[in-house]
Amino acid sequence: MKLIDHTKVLKHMKPRIVSNIFFRLLFMAATIFGLLILGILLYRVITQGIGYLDFQFLQNLPSRKPEQAGVKTALIGTIWLMGVVAPVTLLLSVGTAIYLEEYAQKSRFTRFIQVNISNLAGVPSIVFGLLGLTVFVRALALGTSVLAAGLTMSLLVLPIIIVASQEAIKAVPKELREASYGMGATKWQTILHVVLPAAIPGILTGGILALSRAIGETAPLVVLGLPLFLAFLPKSVFDMFTVLPMQIYNWTGRPQEEFQGVAAAGIIVLLTMLIIMNSIAVFIRNKFQKRY
Amino acid sequence: MALQKTSNSFSVQELIQKKKQKKSKILQVEKIVPFVLLLTAIVSVLTTLGIVLTLIAETITFFTKVPIQEFLTAQKWYPFSETQGSYGILPLVAGTLKVSMIAAIVAVPIGLASAIFLSEYASDRTRRIIKPILEVLAGIPTIVYGFFALTFVTPLLREIIPSLEIFNALSPGIVIGIMITPMIASLSEDAMSSVPNSMREGALALGSTKFEVAIKVVLPAAISGIIASIVLAISRAIGETMIVAVAGGSTPNLSWDVTSSIQTMTAYIVQVSQGDAGYGTTIYYSIYAVGFTLFLFTLGMNLLAQFISRRFREEY
Incomplete structure (x- = not known):
């Protein structure tokens, strides 16, 4: 007598095994689809833009003629924007993170700040543009200056760095703090000389990622009223300026076919900047992050 | 001495x-x-306060010029005529929802399938390679996606659907879907990875195939995280601006036709900001009223996501 009826087992198992293989392939295909899209996107942008991309493109001012158009004003403007966003966000977010992690009591107010930060991260970027338009451009009369745009962008990316800084500070082990207290250091001395140096790689990684988000954003700057076409460079933070995404947006909207190529060349410049920044972030994370 | x-x-x-x-x-x-x-720390609280107060104050000014009933019920959004303007938010909301729905139809199946593949089938090495690449996809600036939608997806779709207009709802919808797919995949994968291995092993020991384990054990156990990720992704789609501003057109309409030009709430704000609507005109205040509506939509979605992940979480 056979204990197992093989034909019966086969009859029942076969569809299940087949469906397992089928869905495995389907799920894999879905994952590959995402990678494929990334490949197509990069391929399209590079093939369209490479013809317009040369050293001249980086040096030319924007022009009505596609072959003479360049990204100089936008590129310099983006660097100006980073110059405002980086110090402002770093100061505010590290301060907030230290307060929440080291000083704040577990009170309702602390919880409120925390919930508020996570909700702020979900507000659409264009709404930050409306805030910046009302507060910085009009009420403080900064106009469409580097400062107004920089402050708006700072508020936009603030939640990202705060959360990253909090994680970094949380990851510093208790023993380090206790050793510092044991040597007679005060709380602030401990934070300044022990906790922060240990948390810096994590904070910087988060900061660079947030900064790369800031230089890729377009919507809030359109709302602030940044010029789409600008033929001079800003000399101080109170001057008008434009940035790479705005310039790309402007070129994308032109009816002439050639400007699409120019826009693609602008995208290559923007993506190159982002890749460099992200590589630096990854480098810092791998090189300096200690595991305790 | x-x-x-x-x-x-x-x-x-x-x-x-x-x-x-x-x-x-x-x-x-x-x-x-x-x-x-x-x-x-208070700066972040002030930011929220600033957003809410700004939106409410300017929206109230808008409602002194346009009755609130008209804003909520009128079927037409035509603000560019001072004398015969019509301010009904419905067409803009319809445009936003249409685009977000197309995005969800694209992103939810692909994102979930990727999440299941990464968490249940892929080896550690594959996961370590693929996940960062998917996150790169999430980090590409939206203006680049807008360019991609207008210059690649739209012409491609026009080969298939000849009646498709140059500006339409379908193309930006699909591209927004591509943009939010990594978000769903990554967050859902996190939720599935936190389901303890003992549950998988229990099901496998009872003779389940990997597919059955994924669908009947892991998916139900991680459902709160998965649904929260989907809601968050749709909230992102609702607030997305540049893709629809570039490829969606500027014709607010209430129909369910996806082949014709539309306008979303975000795209309207962009259109007005670019033109020279003077400070103090009705059009100027209308962007705050539209922005406030948008803010309420996304806030509602985000609170819903938080509620779901708190309320339906299964602790192991």
Whole structure:
């Protein structure tokens, strides 16, 4: 007598095994689809833009003629924007993170700040543009200056760095703090000389990622009223300026076919900047992050 | 000799004095620092307050010019005529929802399938390679996606659907779907990875195939995280601006036709900001009313996501 009826087992198992293989392939295909899209996107942008991309493109001012158009004003403007966003966000977010992690009591107010930060991260970027338009451009009369745009962008990316800084500070082990207290250091001395140096790689990684988000954003700057076409460079933070995404947006909207190529060349410049920044972030994370 | 003695004792006293001064200085710093840090923490609260107050104040000004009933019920959004303007938010909301729905139809199946593949089928090495690449996809600036939608997806779709207009709802919808797919995949994968292995092993020991384990055990156990990720992704789609501003067109309409030009709430704000609507005109205030509506939509979605992940979480 056979204990197992093989034909019966086969009859029942076969569809299940087949469906397992089928869905495995389907799920894999879905994952590959995402990678494929990334490949197509990069391929399209590079093939369209490479013809317009040369050293001249980086040096030319924007022009009505596609072959003479360049990204100089936008590129310099983006660097100006980073110059405002980086110090402002770093100061505010590290301060907030230290307060929440080291000083704040577990009170309702602390919880409120925390919930508020996570909700702020979900507000659409264009709404930050409306805030910046009302507060910085009009009420403080900064106009469409580097400062107004920089402050708006700072508020936009603030939640990202705060959360990253909090994680970094949380990851510093208790023993380090206790050793510092044991040597007679005060709380602030401990934070300044022990906790922060240990948390810096994590904070910087988060900061660079947030900064790369800031230089890729377009919507809030359109709302602030940044010029789409600008033929001079800003000399101080109170001057008008434009940035790479705005310039790309402007070129994308032109009816002439050639400007699409120019826009693609602008995208290559923007993506190159982002890749460099992200590589630096990854480098810092791998090189300096200690595991305790 | 005597002189030396006095000067010596004097210097000891001085040292004690110095030490005391230094200590009081340190203690002063200790007291000031938490206060300064609290001020930086309050900036984020002020930002939220600023957003809400700005939107509410300017929206109220808008409602003194346009009755609230008209805003909520009128079927037409035509603000560019001062005399015969019509301010009904419905067409803009319809445009936004249409695009977001197309995005969800694209993103939910692909994102979930990727999440299941990464968490249940892929080896550790594959996951370590693929996940960062998917995150790159999420980090590409939206203007680049807008360019991609207008210059690649739209012409491609026009080959298939000849009646498709150059500006339409379908193309930006699909591209927004591609943009939010990594978000769903990544967050859902996190939720599935946190389901304990003992549950998988239990099901496998009972003779389940991997597919059955994924669908009947892991998916239900991680459902709160998965649904929260989907809601968050749709909220992102609703607030997305540049893709629809570039490829969606500027014709607000209430129909369910996806092949014709539309306008979303975000695209309207962009259109007005680019034109020279003077400060103080009805059109100027209308962008705040539209922005406020948008803010309420996304806030509602985000709160819903938080509620779901708290309320339906299964603890193991």
